[in-house]
Amino acid sequence: MLGKAEVGQQQRGRVDHLLIAEMVAPGSRVLDVGCGDGELLQLLADTKAVDGRGVELSREKVNACVARGLSVIQGDADDDLDDYPDQAFDYAILSLTIQATQRPRRVLENLLRIGRRAIVSFPNFAHWRIRAEILFNGRMPRSDSLPEAWYNSPNSHLCTIRDFIELCEQLDVVVEEAVAFNSSGRRLPIERSLSLQNILGEKAVFKLRQRQPVSSE
Amino acid sequence: MKPNITSLEADAAGSRDLAVTHANLEIPADDPIGLDSGIEFGPVNIAYNTYGALNTDKSNAILICHALTGDQHVANKQPLTGKQGWWTHLVGPGKPIDTDRYFVICPNILGGCLGTTGPASINPETGLPYGLKFPVITIGDMVEAQARLIDHLGIDQLFAVVGGSMGGMQVLEWASRYKDRVYAAVPIATAAWHSSQNIAFHEVGRQAVMADPNWLRGDYYSGGVVPRNGLAVARMAAHITYLSEDALHEKFGRNLQDRADRTFSFDADFQVESYLRHQGSTFVDRFDANSYLYITRAMDYFDLAAENNDVLANAFRGTRTRFCVVSFTSDWLYPTRESREIVQALNAVAANVSFVEIESNAGHDAFLLDEPEFFATIRGFIGSCAQKRGLTSAGKEA
Numbered sequence: 146m147l148g149k150a151e152v153g154q155q156q157r158g159r160v161d162h163l164l165i166a167e168m169v170a171p172g173s174r175v176l177d178v179g180c181g182d183g184e185l186l187q188l189l190a191d192t193k194a195v196d197g198r199g200v201e202l203s204r205e206k207v208n209a210c211v212a213r214g215l216s217v218i219q220g221d222a223d224d225d226l227d228d229y230p231d232q233a234f235d236y237a238i239l240s241l242t243i244q245a246t247q248r249p250r251r252v253l254e255n256l257l258r259i260g261r262r263a264i265v266s267f268p269n270f271a272h273w274r275i276r277a278e279i280l281f282n283g284r285m286p287r288s289d290s291l292p293e294a295w296y297n298s299p300n301s302h303l304c305t306i307r308d309f310i311e312l313c314e315q316l317d318v319v320v321e322e323a324v325a326f327n328s329s330g331r332r333l334p335i336e337r338s339l340s341l342q343n344i345l346g347e348k349a350v351f352k353l354r355q356r357q358p359v360s361s362e
Numbered sequence: 363m364k365p366n367i368t369s370l371e372a373d374a375a376g377s378r379d380l381a382v383t384h385a386n387l388e389i390p391a392d393d394p395i396g397l398d399s400g401i402e403f404g405p406v407n408i409a410y411n412t413y414g415a416l417n418t419d420k421s422n423a424i425l426i427c428h429a430l431t432g433d434q435h436v437a438n439k440q441p442l443t444g445k446q447g448w449w450t451h452l453v454g455p456g457k458p459i460d461t462d463r464y465f466v467i468c469p470n471i472l473g474g475c476l477g478t479t480g481p482a483s484i485n486p487e488t489g490l491p492y493g494l495k496f497p498v499i500t501i502g503d504m505v506e507a508q509a510r511l512i513d514h515l516g517i518d519q520l521f522a523v524v525g526g527s528m529g530g531m532q533v534l535e536w537a538s539r540y541k542d543r544v545y546a547a548v549p550i551a552t553a554a555w556h557s558s559q560n561i562a563f564h565e566v567g568r569q570a571v572m573a574d575p576n577w578l579r580g581d582y583y584s585g586g587v588v589p590r591n592g593l594a595v596a597r598m599a600a601h602i603t604y605l606s607e608d609a610l611h612e613k614f615g616r617n618l619q620d621r622a623d624r625t626f627s628f629d630a631d632f633q634v635e636s637y638l639r640h641q642g643s644t645f646v647d648r649f650d651a652n653s654y655l656y657i658t659r660a661m662d663y664f665d666l667a668a669e670n671n672d673v674l675a676n677a678f679r680g681t682r683t684r685f686c687v688v689s690f691t692s693d694w695l696y697p698t699r700e701s702r703e704i705v706q707a708l709n710a711v712a713a714n715v716s717f718v719e720i721e722s723n724a725g726h727d728a729f730l731l732d733e734p735e736f737f738a739t740i741r742g743f744i745g746s747c748a749q750k751r752g753l754t755s756a757g758k759e760a
Binding site for chain 1: 684686687705706709710711712714715716717718719720721735738739741742743745746749
């Protein structure tokens, strides 16, 4: 049985996926890094007829993906992206995974190298609930999107929307689209007011590309 | 040309009749196979089984490549042993490789001893068995012979090529040599090159055969005595490599065989000894010692990277084949690491690849056993490929 938190997480997971799906052009080639049970790949195959591939750490999830007909390999974002050639995909997607990687900057560089576009979603650590939890209760925040306690959380590199934009600037990456959404799944376009989105946005989705794309063959 | 024989046999569950056609393709001496060694070799007979029906546009054929000691009897009773085929779990009506949907072809490999030309076959130049006059062959040569069969059957593109262990090597060779003729490839529990350790084990086996006084430098066919002991020892040593320490421990531990105490002799006191001796002696009844030498040699020579300027990815450059690479956690003969090398090479050319590692403590042999997670993977992969290929459930093009 799903707990209340898990149900909430699933619903919001879908919002994240729907926003990503909106950013993907039909019939394109997609690599989903950290694809989990393949929900997003399936959604993209069903609604956008993409040629999709996945990378997933969990052996059980990989096997489940392949058994349902998705092209997925067992591997992880930190180690296995180096193998892929430049611009092999139209989109390299990292959905709610960057915060759990060991070297997020390196992973992001790889995504931008492998894909003509990178789409990254992540939980915003500057969301007001998280700020309030630290400010008023003095404890590491736990929420639907960050359910684990500090001692067993896989999330070693949490960031805020502002932090992420700063990294994009450092890498000289073009942000083509950025959407934050609140805990009920309502979209908050980031252009309006960054400070406000950084407080109200529970998660964010960024569509990025390199300023000068690597020329492809 | 020998006639094709079709028989109905009960499938593994005994519930459904499975139509098996036992057939032969004779490749004449004037149309020889060009071997990797440079020799033009012929005539060659290929003994093969088929199951199911080829659809009208010949798009539903699955080639199964067997392993070192396997044969063409993948889903029917093996005539020499009377035992069920070696992959009845996987191949048959309603199985993950569904003979109701697909036309399954399984040939005995070149160099084998169950009907396809091998060292025990008659050399037309001498009228005697080849013995060591049989040319040294490679995995690539086996694939060339299979390609002749596929040509003969009028099939342009195989829907899938599937095989484990040495069968997996053939799958990789097929996918590399005939990129347009393989829609989907499933290399299982295999590697793109034979490791030093594996060559070492094979050498032990070959030396055991050659040390048997009945081997007679391979010329044992006329005397009625075969190098049983040597081949049995080779099989015993190899069999250990197909299992895992955990599997051996669980199955046998230090249990004694039909006795209360040690006999203070060299009898097979321990169950594991008795088991290995049994494995050795039953193997000898169904396998030719020279075939064992030639086939292990072919595996040792296999190095798909070396064939492609030492870059494995070159073997797959430009491929449009869909790959599903499978390894097993406890397989130390073809460990997951070696499957991962194949996956890395495929990723490097942006190939369509799935890769699963199946949890099992059965060792290398896991690919032959009842492993539900493995079957679910194969069923899912083959099913989704069929959908993308436009094959309907009746095996016809949509």
